[in-house]
Amino acid sequence: MKLFSSNKFGAHAFLFLVICPALSAAEIQKNPLPPPANVKIDFDRDIRPVLENSCVRCHGPLKPRSHFRLDNRATALNGGDENTNDIVPGDSSKSLLIHYVARQVPDMEMPPTGRGNPLTPQQIGLLRAWIDQGANWNTTNQPAQLALTFAPTLRWIGVQGDQSKFRELEGVNDGFSGGIEHFFVIQQTSPDEKFSLEGRVIAPDQDIELKLAVDENNLGFVHAGFDEWRKYYDDRGGYDPAVIPPEFSLNRDLYVDNGRIWVDFGLTLPHWPQVVLGYEYDFKKGTESTLEWGDVNGVNIAPATKAIDEQTHIIKLDVTHDFDNWHLEDNARVEFYTENNRSDETNTWLGGAPVTQDNYHQVQGMNTLMLEKQIRDWWFLSGGYYYSRLEGSDFFNQTNSPNFEGGDPSAWSSGRITLRRESEIFSIASIFTPLDYLSFSLGSQNEWTHEEGFGASVPDFEFVTNSFTSADYDEFRSTQNANLRFTKIPFTVLFADAQSEEEIIGEYQQEDPAVLTNKTDVTSDRYNLRTGFNTSPWRWFALDAQYQRKYSNTDYNHLIDEFVSPFGDPTYTTPTNGYPAFILNRKIQSDEFETKLTLHPANWIRTTLTYQITATDYSSKTEPVFFGLSPGGPILDGHYDAQTYGFSTTLTPWRRFYFSGTFTYSQSRAVTANNGDPSVAPYRGNIYTLITTATYALNPKTDLQAIYNFSRAGYGQNNSAAGVPLGLDFTRHRLIAGLTRRFNARVSGSLRYEFDQYTEPSSGGVNNFTAHGIFATIAYNWP
Amino acid sequence: MKVARNAIAIRRPFVFEHEAMREGCTVCHDPHGSINQKMLVESDPNLCLRCHAQVQSFSGTILIGNTDHTPFLQMGTCWTAGCHTAIHGSNVDPRLRY
Numbered sequence: 001m002k003l004f005s006s007n008k009f010g011a012h013a014f015l016f017l018v019i020c021p022a023l024s025a026a027e028i029q030k031n032p033l034p035p036p037a038n039v040k041i042d043f044d045r046d047i048r049p050v051l052e053n054s055c056v057r058c059h060g061p062l063k064p065r066s067h068f069r070l071d072n073r074a075t076a077l078n079g080g081d082e083n084t085n086d087i088v089p090g091d092s093s094k095s096l097l098i099h100y101v102a103r104q105v106p107d108m109e110m111p112p113t114g115r116g117n118p119l120t121p122q123q124i125g126l127l128r129a130w131i132d133q134g135a136n137w138n139t140t141n142q143p144a145q146l147a148l149t150f151a152p153t154l155r156w157i158g159v160q161g162d163q164s165k166f167r168e169l170e171g172v173n174d175g176f177s178g179g180i181e182h183f184f185v186i187q188q189t190s191p192d193e194k195f196s197l198e199g200r201v202i203a204p205d206q207d208i209e210l211k212l213a214v215d216e217n218n219l220g221f222v223h224a225g226f227d228e229w230r231k232y233y234d235d236r237g238g239y240d241p242a243v244i245p246p247e248f249s250l251n252r253d254l255y256v257d258n259g260r261i262w263v264d265f266g267l268t269l270p271h272w273p274q275v276v277l278g279y280e281y282d283f284k285k286g287t288e289s290t291l292e293w294g295d296v297n298g299v300n301i302a303p304a305t306k307a308i309d310e311q312t313h314i315i316k317l318d319v320t321h322d323f324d325n326w327h328l329e330d331n332a333r334v335e336f337y338t339e340n341n342r343s344d345e346t347n348t349w350l351g352g353a354p355v356t357q358d359n360y361h362q363v364q365g366m367n368t369l370m371l372e373k374q375i376r377d378w379w380f381l382s383g384g385y386y387y388s389r390l391e392g393s394d395f396f397n398q399t400n401s402p403n404f405e406g407g408d409p410s411a412w413s414s415g416r417i418t419l420r421r422e423s424e425i426f427s428i429a430s431i432f433t434p435l436d437y438l439s440f441s442l443g444s445q446n447e448w449t450h451e452e453g454f455g456a457s458v459p460d461f462e463f464v465t466n467s468f469t470s471a472d473y474d475e476f477r478s479t480q481n482a483n484l485r486f487t488k489i490p491f492t493v494l495f496a497d498a499q500s501e502e503e504i505i506g507e508y509q510q511e512d513p514a515v516l517t518n519k520t521d522v523t524s525d526r527y528n529l530r531t532g533f534n535t536s537p538w539r540w541f542a543l544d545a546q547y548q549r550k551y552s553n554t555d556y557n558h559l560i561d562e563f564v565s566p567f568g569d570p571t572y573t574t575p576t577n578g579y580p581a582f583i584l585n586r587k588i589q590s591d592e593f594e595t596k597l598t599l600h601p602a603n604w605i606r607t608t609l610t611y612q613i614t615a616t617d618y619s620s621k622t623e624p625v626f627f628g629l630s631p632g633g634p635i636l637d638g639h640y641d642a643q644t645y646g647f648s649t650t651l652t653p654w655r656r657f658y659f660s661g662t663f664t665y666s667q668s669r670a671v672t673a674n675n676g677d678p679s680v681a682p683y684r685g686n687i688y689t690l691i692t693t694a695t696y697a698l699n700p701k702t703d704l705q706a707i708y709n710f711s712r713a714g715y716g717q718n719n720s721a722a723g724v725p726l727g728l729d730f731t732r733h734r735l736i737a738g739l740t741r742r743f744n745a746r747v748s749g750s751l752r753y754e755f756d757q758y759t760e761p762s763s764g765g766v767n768n769f770t771a772h773g774i775f776a777t778i779a780y781n782w783p
Numbered sequence: 784m785k786v787a788r789n790a791i792a793i794r795r796p797f798v799f800e801h802e803a804m805r806e807g808c809t810v811c812h813d814p815h816g817s818i819n820q821k822m823l824v825e826s827d828p829n830l831c832l833r834c835h836a837q838v839q840s841f842s843g844t845i846l847i848g849n850t851d852h853t854p855f856l857q858m859g860t861c862w863t864a865g866c867h868t869a870i871h872g873s874n875v876d877p878r879l880r881y
Contacts, residue, residue, distance in 0.1 A: 238859065290868070300858040300859040300863075300864045300865060301859075304865075337795070339795075343868065354881070356881055358874075360795065362795060390796065392795065392796060394874050396874060396875050396881070398881060414874075414875060417798065417874045417875075419795075419796045419797070419798065419874075420796075421796045451796050451800075453796065453797065453798030453799075453874065454798075455798065455874065455875070458874070458875045459875055459881075460875075461876070461880075461881070469798055469874075469875070470798075471798045471799065473800075475805075505805075509798075509799065509877060511877060516877055552806075582837065582848055582849065586834065618833040618834060620834070620836070620837070622837040622838065625837075625846065625849050626849075628840050629839075629840055629841075629846055629849070630837050630838050630839055630840055630846055631838055631840060632837070632838060633838050634838075635836055635837060635838045637832060637833045637834060637835070637836040638829065638832060638833030638834075638836065640833070670824075670825050670829045670830075670833065671829070672828075672829045672832035672833050672836055673832065673836040674832065674845065675839040675842060675843065675844065675845055676842045676843045677843055677844065677845050677853055677856065679828075679853070679856045679857040680827070680828050680829065680832065680845065680856055681827070682829070683825045683826075683827050683829045683830075687818065713818045715818065715826075717827065722857060723856060723857030723858065723859075724857065724858060724859045724864075726826060726827040726859070726860065727826065727827060728818055728819065728826065730818070
């Protein structure tokens with residue numbers, strides 16, 4: 001939730017001075033202003049830091065409050081809304097700005113409470129002297145009219161071992177690559193006009209980022225960009241020493257390119273609503289590894305792929321406006337999303353398992369309206385309304401192999417499957433600060449969602465025919481929030497948060513009336529409590545601690561629950577045995593405690609110790625299963641717990657030397673009700689992580705840098721006798737050594753060597769790799 | 784940003800939606816990072832069984848939704864063994880297999 005200050009310099013000032021001029025004079029007489037400083041003002045030295053630290057965040061070029069800007073002299077002297085005497089050159093006593101920052105005008109204190117520290121009498125004295133001396137803006141620190149940075153780079157990486165695993169983990173290709181690490185051009189054509197272009201282009205990794213911005217203050221802007229990045233995937237399946245060969249590879253270079261192109265046109269006329277009209281195109285195209293496993297002679301260890309082709313066109317319109325101390329914001333979006341994905345669950349060893357293709361299209365329109373107002377100094381009010389409607393359609397195709405379920409080798413196609421979703425959200429919240437040391441907030445949000453799906457002709461692989469499918473889903477969710485913050489105890493903040501949520505769902509699913517019919521009412525109650533403190537009684541000591549509990553309880557009332565087997569199995573022909581309708585209740589309870597101790601005994605050392613412990617229980621209640629397969633009743637489905645210890649330190653014992661290091665150790669386990677099945681082993685293990693960085697300034701022109709990272713995970717499951725071995729064991733070392741040299745004021749260069757070693761015993765070593773890399777970059781800066 | 788954009792495809796509606804989707808992504812994924820593919824909190828059947836277990840009558844077998852899953856669990860994880868591959872939802876199969 002955002003907090004906006006009110007239009008302090010504008011409408012309030014106008015009303016105050018016109019309606020209550022006597023009161024204004026009385027207030028000023030009762031509280032004399034700090035005297036002007038008796039110095040010759042240097043704007044850059046005396047005034048600029050005050051304005052930049054305390055004023056420009058709200059009264060800068062971007063959406064200035066009350067349209068009052070303090071980033072250049074012309075707009076500062078113009079004043080804010082309906083007000084021109086905020087700064088009166090030559091007479092600080094008549095300048096409203098001085099009375100506001102001296103906190104002499106009720107409801108007009110600047111900076112507002114909670115938005116920055118009050119100015120000191122010395123700072124106010126400097127501002128007075130500056131205005132009395134003519135409010136000159138004689139800066140020697142004007143931004144350059146033209147500035148640019150250009151940094152070409154060249155890389156070489158050599159990999160021994162599993163090159164595709166290296167690409168997956170590192171996100172870069174091996175071999176030679178290069179391009180522009182970073183470039184930046186900015187042209188300040190006038191105090192109000194600016195053009196900038198920045199970005200990065202690295203090939204052949206498709207690592208591209210371009211941003212273009214043209215800004216004209218008090219008129220508008222055009223912002224545009226393009227970015228693209230590539231995600232690589234390992235092409236190997238799982239590893240099982242009991243199979244010959246123990247691992248399979250597709251021998252393909254798998255990757256997906258992700259990117260977007262976008263442009264925003266903004267209108268920022270003074271006293272008018274700010275309007276932004278934008279368009280964005282997102283894309284995702286390539287082939288990813290969907291499964292770590294596939295089917296090879298009944299032991300599933302082969303890799304599989306999914307061809308991805310997803311595109312989204314987004315049109316947006318954003319309007320923001322401040323009026324009469326209200327802040328209004330409206331965001332409208334229309335999204336056109338298309339997905340043409342193809343899953344190959346096959347592998348060359350089987351000669352063709354199911355190939356599934358999904359052609360999906362959806363159009364979604366949504367609008368968010370938000371209103372905010374600082375009703376009183378102690379009361380901030382906000383509210384919002386969201387509406388969304390989605391229309392989608394899908395065509396499903398599948399080509400089966402002779403080995404497919406039921407031995408059916410045919411091709412299957414669905415007719416048009418339609419989907420629809422409609423959502424509304426209404427929220428209201430208030431933040432109260434009745435006392436300087438006490439604040440609390442209350443909020444409520446209510447959501448309604450309706451979804452429906454329908455297909456007149458959908459493949460039913462169990463009945464080996466096309467069937468009728470229908471689903472309806474209605475949800476109402478109500479969430480209440482309360483937060484409390486208490487700062488009366490010196491150097492200490494106490495806080496407590498509470499959230500409760502009630503949810504009611506009605507759902508109906510039908511697949512060819514004789515096959516599956518489910519009608520279920522769901523009710524859920526959830527709460528989330530959090531409390532804690534942070535204290536820092538001495539400059540060298542800080543302690544944070546917090547405890548959190550999350551709880552949810554869900555009841556399922558299955559009004560209709562029927563499923564009929566296509567194979568004549570009597571187990572499936574009796575009502576009340578559909579899936580997943582056998583679950584009657586589910587509870588999840590999670591407790592978490594974390595603490596952080598920060599010690600800063602001297603300027604050259606800072607250390608942090610952290611500890612976190614969490615535990616979660618999952619339990620449920622199920623229906624009995626016929627023929628005595630299950631008596632039903634309550635069961636503890638699973639338990640999860642984890643502890644994490646952390647230690648980090650930053651050392652600067654000498655002026656030229658900097659060191660930082662972080663060590664983290666965590667252990668966790670997830671145990672579920674496996675009923676003695678040895679193929680389901682507890683998921684438990686440890687992770688060690690060490691990250692260190694050291695920098696040494698060899699001389700004023702040369703820096704040396706070294707980075708060493710280490711990580712080890714032990715989650716492998718040695719249960720190959722009972723099933724496919726799962727889990728992951730690995731050890732990784734990464735060392736970087738480099739130097740940066742500043743050749744002159746404009747040119748610098750860096751040279752870096754990287755060593756990366758990865759070993760994975762849980763894959764029998766087939767994923768191991770060792771990599772060496774050389775990275776060279778030259779940077780040119782002007783001026 | 785990248786996660787949010789890719790999540791568009793996942794958060795689309797389905798005729799048959801995995802109920803876990805209603806409770807949020809963090810039920811199965813750790814957005815802070817994980818050693819497992821897809822940022823999964825666990826990469827084995829424990830991830831599914833913590834919600835899908837039920838009292839069994841015969842030791843050594845695992846019955847899920849009236850179907851004996853014991854031989855399937857020996858062939859890998861529930862979503863990667865070629866079975867419940869449409870883990871976020873399906874428009875054609877209530878058991879989320881396609």
